[in-house]
Amino acid sequence: MKLNSRKKKRSRVLQTTRKIGELIVNYFSKAWDVKTQDKPVAWITVFTPVELLYALDVYPIAPEHFGALCSARGTILDYLKEAEKEGYSQDLCSYSRCCLGYALSGLNGPMPAPDMLVTFRNACDVYVKWWQSLHIHLGTPMFIGEAPYVLTYDDLNNYVLDYVVKQLEQLIELTQNKFGVKLDMEKLVNAVNLSDKASELWLQTLKLRRVRPCPLGGRDSASDIFPLVVMQGTEEAVEFYDELLAEVRDRVKRKEGVIEKEEFRLMFDGIWLWHAFDIIKYFEDKGAVFVHEPYSEAWAFRLDSSKPLESIARKVLSMGLNTDIDLRMEKFADTIEDYHIDGAILFSNRSCKSWSAPQLVTAETLNNQLNIPYLMFEGDMADPRQYSEAQVKGRIDAFMEMLSES
Amino acid sequence: MYLGIDTGASATKAVIVDRRGEIASQAIVPSGVNFKVSSEMAAKKALDAVRLDLEDMLYVVSTGYGKALVNSTSKSSEIACISRGVYRLIPSARTIIDVGGQDSKAIRISKDGKVLNFVMNDKCAAGTGRFLEIMSNTLQRPIEELSMLHFKAKKPVKMSSTCTVFAESEVVSQMSQGIKIEDVIAGLHEAIAERIYTMASRIGFEQDVAFTGGVSKNKGFVDALRKKICLSPVLPEEPQIVCAFGAALLAMKKHKEKP
Known part of the structure; x- marks a missing residue:
């Protein structure tokens, strides 16, 4: 009997991706700079219009991103336990538990205390209760906007849109009165243009993943979304995506892929597992590369600075999870074809019901209409206790064997 | 060899x-x-x-x-x-239900034996052998006896939860109410069969259906799952x-x- 061990394959992360760490550090240190200058800091949920806040001289930071970061760095458990001690159930979203634990344990860390809490109920209902809890614990003033569920594209132009614009005006008024500031129209237009530019560059970059071999993999896209998630409306984000696009174009020109021998092209549906990031490499070692994720695309939205408020309101409404599942499915088949996808990985996330519940529809579409094999597994995006590595990897092994045989 | x-x-x-x-x-x-x-x-x-x-x-x-x-x-x-x-x-099997100690799986295979699709239980141990092991401990009866007692049941109880932890306390409470042990056992087998049926329905049943895995040695469980899926399973001589x-x-x- 001879023994052979599976060789790990070399896979390449983009040079530009490596700069994310520094951007994250700067993002938080800037929040502290703002704080020491006695300027207001707002805690926001990620689909909140940051452009407005920049124009009001309020610095926005996103606790959701902080949750992902703590999970990736292995420091999240202390915060989760702090929230659970207070009675928050383990069944609640792990980002919200992390944030509440941080708030309850004295706000000692990279996020300075908020002067304002801003959210829109667009991605999930948890936002509302989470923000209310923060408001109770910290006593910080809050603004909760409502984004009605988008059932038809008409909603992006009719009274639904007007309703959101009205709320944006209320947010402006509330902020002006609270902090004695004035909305700077020039700053707003500038921020809208910068957001739009960053989105445009990112969408162009993502499109290049249709090429074989795929130039940008899951380990890149999972990090590279960061500036679009929390730094929209800034010069730094645009610079980053400019550089990224150039590097990816260069890879395409040189026909250089993420892995040496690209055997399978996969789609990943869901938020990444921040605490188990090695799972992406696990696929790459089996010759599979992630070429498309709805999550990566979710952050990009084109804006029109000639109508800034309307345009921002449309963005608040259009957030993927706030859109009817049938509308989302319309483009799905084309995407599968455009990106030459061989299989799909559906991560059913215990924390994110609004993402996971529609996956049953996705699975059905993949199976019945598109004949694309898929694997669904369960875990949590940020809470490592809700994830069984051996079990998930066992499933991945079986799925990859199935793909190789078909 | x-x-x-x-x-x-x-x-x-x-x-x-x-x-x-x-x-x-x-x-x-x-x-x-x-x-x-x-x-x-x-x-x-x-x-x-x-x-x-x-x-x-x-x-x-x-x-x-x-x-x-x-x-x-x-x-x-x-x-x-x-x-x-x-x-x-x-060779005639197109669907396989495998229930092991910690995992349960449903697999669809083609007529030339290729895997077409599969599903597995989620992270939870309900619907696996572990569930029955814990219940056998709670009832202080060996697994083999659970299998025999199952067929004596006249009125299987309805378990309100397949959660292993909740079911354990439910079993204790049923026993203390004087419910017959065979009715509790048959209820447990039905609960786990229900859970596996729901999971396997995601990929569907095509005849013949084969049962494998250690838990398929438990005749009581096989009986409950057979009734649930309304199909006669084919069992290998030694499923484990x-x-x-x-x-x-x-x-x-x-x-x-x-x-």
């Missing part, structure tokens, strides 16, 4: 097949906490039965939870091994070793491809 080792969450199985793929010997040992030890024990037991040494094996395939710790030529997933094993034993048998067949195939 070829060896297949399946390191399951509760038992480790070893099967040796000859050059025609016929079972030459087999062994089942408890997995304990060390898969390396249990796999060596199972292999030794199977090898001793045919008076051979590990060196005589042309190819070894390991599978199951502890596969990485096993001294083998290559490793494979349980899905691939179970499918291969079933295809050899029951099908995965290890499939691993041995895979070893034979791999050796023929790349000797």
Whole structure:
């Protein structure tokens, strides 16, 4: 009997991706700079219009991103336990538990205390209760906007849109009165243009993943979304995506892929597992590369600075999870074809019901209409206790064997 | 000769097949906490039965939870091994329900034995052998007895939860209310069958349906699942070793491809 061990394959992360760490550090240190200058800091949920806040001289930071970061760095458990001690159930979203634990344990860390809490109920209902809890614990003033569920594209132009614009005006008024500031129209237009530019560059970059071999993999896209998630409306984000696009174009020109021998092209549906990031490499070692994720695309939205408020309101409404599942499915088949996808990985996330519940529809579409094999597994995006590595990897092994045989 | 080792969450199985793929010997040992030890024990037991040494094996395939710790030529997933094993034993099978110690799986295979689709239980242990092991402890009756008592039930209880933890306290409360143990046991088998039925419905049932895995040795459970899916299952003679048998067949195939 001879023994052979599976060789790990070399896979390449983009040079530009490596700069994310520094951007994250700067993002938080800037929040502290703002704080020491006695300027207001707002805690926001990620689909909140940051452009407005920049124009009001309020610095926005996103606790959701902080949750992902703590999970990736292995420091999240202390915060989760702090929230659970207070009675928050383990069944609640792990980002919200992390944030509440941080708030309850004295706000000692990279996020300075908020002067304002801003959210829109667009991605999930948890936002509302989470923000209310923060408001109770910290006593910080809050603004909760409502984004009605988008059932038809008409909603992006009719009274639904007007309703959101009205709320944006209320947010402006509330902020002006609270902090004695004035909305700077020039700053707003500038921020809208910068957001739009960053989105445009990112969408162009993502499109290049249709090429074989795929130039940008899951380990890149999972990090590279960061500036679009929390730094929209800034010069730094645009610079980053400019550089990224150039590097990816260069890879395409040189026909250089993420892995040496690209055997399978996969789609990943869901938020990444921040605490188990090695799972992406696990696929790459089996010759599979992630070429498309709805999550990566979710952050990009084109804006029109000639109508800034309307345009921002449309963005608040259009957030993927706030859109009817049938509308989302319309483009799905084309995407599968455009990106030459061989299989799909559906991560059913215990924390994110609004993402996971529609996956049953996705699975059905993949199976019945598109004949694309898929694997669904369960875990949590940020809470490592809700994830069984051996079990998930066992499933991945079986799925990859199935793909190789078909 | 070829060896297949399946390191399951509760038992480790070893099967040796000859050059025609016929079972030459087999062994089942408890997995304990060390898969390396249990796999060596199972292999030794199977090898001793045919008076051979590990060196005589042309190819070894390991599978199951502890596969990485096993001294083998290559490793494979349980899905691939179970499918291969079933295809050899029951060629007419198109759907496989495998219930093991910690996992339950439903697999659809084509007429030439290829895996078409599969689903597995989520992270929770409800709907696996672990659930029955815990209940057998709570009821202080060995698993074998649960299987016998099942058929004496006249009015199986309806369990309100398949959560292992909740079901345990529910069982305690039912026993204290004087409900007959056989009715509680049949209720437990129905609960786990219900759970597996729901999971397997995601990929659908196509005849023939084969039941494998250690839990399929429990006749009470088989009865409950049979009634639930309204189909007569086909059971291999020894359902627990099908995965290890499939691993041995895979070893034979791999050796023929790349000797």
